[in-house]
Amino acid sequence: MSKFRTIWTTEDRYVEVIDQKILPHELITRKLLTYKDAETAIKDMTVRGAPLIGATAAYGIYLAVRELVEKQLDGSFLDAAFSDLRASRPTAVNLFWALDKMRDALDNSEGDFLQTAWDTANQIVEDDVETCRMIGVHGLPFIEEISKRKKGDVVNILTHCNAGMLGCIEWGTITSPIYQAIEKGIKVHVWVDETRPRNQGSNLTCYELTRHNVPHTLIVDNAGGHLMQHGFVDMVIVGTDRTTRNGDVANKIGTYLKALAANDNNIPFYVALPSTTLDMTIENGFDIPIEERNQDEVRYMIGKQANGEIGSVLICPETTQASNYGFDVTPARLVTKIITERGVCNASEEGLLELFPEYK
Numbered sequence: 456m457s458k459f460r461t462i463w464t465t466e467d468r469y470v471e472v473i474d475q476k477i478l479p480h481e482l483i484t485r486k487l488l489t490y491k492d493a494e495t496a497i498k499d500m501t502v503r504g505a506p507l508i509g510a511t512a513a514y515g516i517y518l519a520v521r522e523l524v525e526k527q528l529d530g531s532f533l534d535a536a537f538s539d540l541r542a543s544r545p546t547a548v549n550l551f552w553a554l555d556k557m558r559d560a561l562d563n564s565e566g567d568f569l570q571t572a573w574d575t576a577n578q579i580v581e582d583d584v585e586t587c588r589m590i591g592v593h594g595l596p597f598i599e600e601i602s603k604r605k606k607g608d609v610v611n612i613l614t615h616c617n618a619g620m621l622g623c624i625e626w627g628t629i630t631s632p633i634y635q636a637i638e639k640g641i642k643v644h645v646w647v648d649e650t651r652p653r654n655q656g657s658n659l660t661c662y663e664l665t666r667h668n669v670p671h672t673l674i675v676d677n678a679g680g681h682l683m684q685h686g687f688v689d690m691v692i693v694g695t696d697r698t699t700r701n702g703d704v705a706n707k708i709g710t711y712l713k714a715l716a717a718n719d720n721n722i723p724f725y726v727a728l729p730s731t732t733l734d735m736t737i738e739n740g741f742d743i744p745i746e747e748r749n750q751d752e753v754r755y756m757i758g759k760q761a762n763g764e765i766g767s768v769l770i771c772p773e774t775t776q777a778s779n780y781g782f783d784v785t786p787a788r789l790v791t792k793i794i795t796e797r798g799v800c801n802a803s804e805e806g807l808l809e810l811f812p813e814y815k
């Protein structure tokens with residue numbers, strides 16, 4: 456797999472990210488010099504995707520520590536950094552997990568505060584790479600099983616939003632089993648939900664799959680049920696921003712509808728879950744904070760215009776108001792299996808505790 460990363464450190468020990476707001480039209484990077492740069496990048500979705508949000512926040516704390524040391528600021532500056540980054544987006548639990556990990560590391564640092572922040576943020580990134588690779592290892596058998604049943608014919612996979620490498624660091628969660636299947640010579644085709652309103656599917660997942668020569672077809676969000684009814688989908692696999700103790704899954708708005716359609720058509724519905732997205736402190740999905748974003752993300756479509764310029768167009772009357780919920784919750788009963796870096800389990804407390812006994 457030709458790998459590229461979504462976030463990396465520079466020679467002068469700053470941080471650089473891909474600006475995902477303008478993919479697939481332009482590949483532009485942004486350098487993060489301060490924790491406020493990291494906060495803005497998360498808020499405006501320059502970077503997005505639960506694991507990548509966590510990694511960016513971790514580096515944001517490193518940048519805050521660097522600024523505190525270089526400008527000899529007091530601890531309130533770092534407290535503000537934690538508070539601002541914590542408030543950047545509410546649903547993806549990776550953000551809070553990463554910030555807690557940075558806080559623990561700094562609280563227990565016995566040496567160079569700045570080096571501790573640097574090392575911890577880098578470790579979060581490297582751990583995600585291996586976590587996603589292992590999700591692929593454990594998810595691959597599901598694709599292999601369908602391929603065998605179809606005597607080597609194409610395995611048709613439907614996915615929603617972007618839970619690929621652009622939502623993570625390298626492998627991605629839902630794309631890891633796909634990339635590993637293709638490396639084994641299994642024929643795969645991916646139905647890509649465009650995923651309104653920000654079109655992470657058409658903009659990001661299609662970009663990734665194109666780069667990796669993965670056969671795919673872009674569909675409108677509302678087509679998935681029809682395709683499932685007519686036998687064009689063999690499995691559905693999605694990511695998650697937060698999965699609770701009982702196995703309920705928060706993910707991009709529209710995921711729940713795909714789960715309902717898959718269940719109605721006896722199609723397996725898998726969730727690719729890195730343990731950094733697990734929230735065992737919350738009993739069920741209805742307690743997950745659901746982000747509401749600016750209504751203009753719905754009222755306008757952003758894209759490349761005929762003249763080659765990237766712009767946005769209003770798609771409703773000027774006076775029309777819009778609702779913009781960013782996520783929904785798929786009940787555990789609609790999830791066939793959860794695929795984690797430690798293995799596969801049922802979407803239940805019992806299933807999750809089998810893989811993660813530390814939460815007993």
Ligand SMILES: CSC[C@H]1O[C@H](OP(=O)(O)O)[C@H](O)[C@@H]1O
Nearest residue numbers: 503504505618622694695706707
């Ligand atoms: C492995 S990415 C997980 C998750 O994050 C995305 O949301 P957003 O693009 O708003 O950050 C989407 O829900 C993905 O499934």
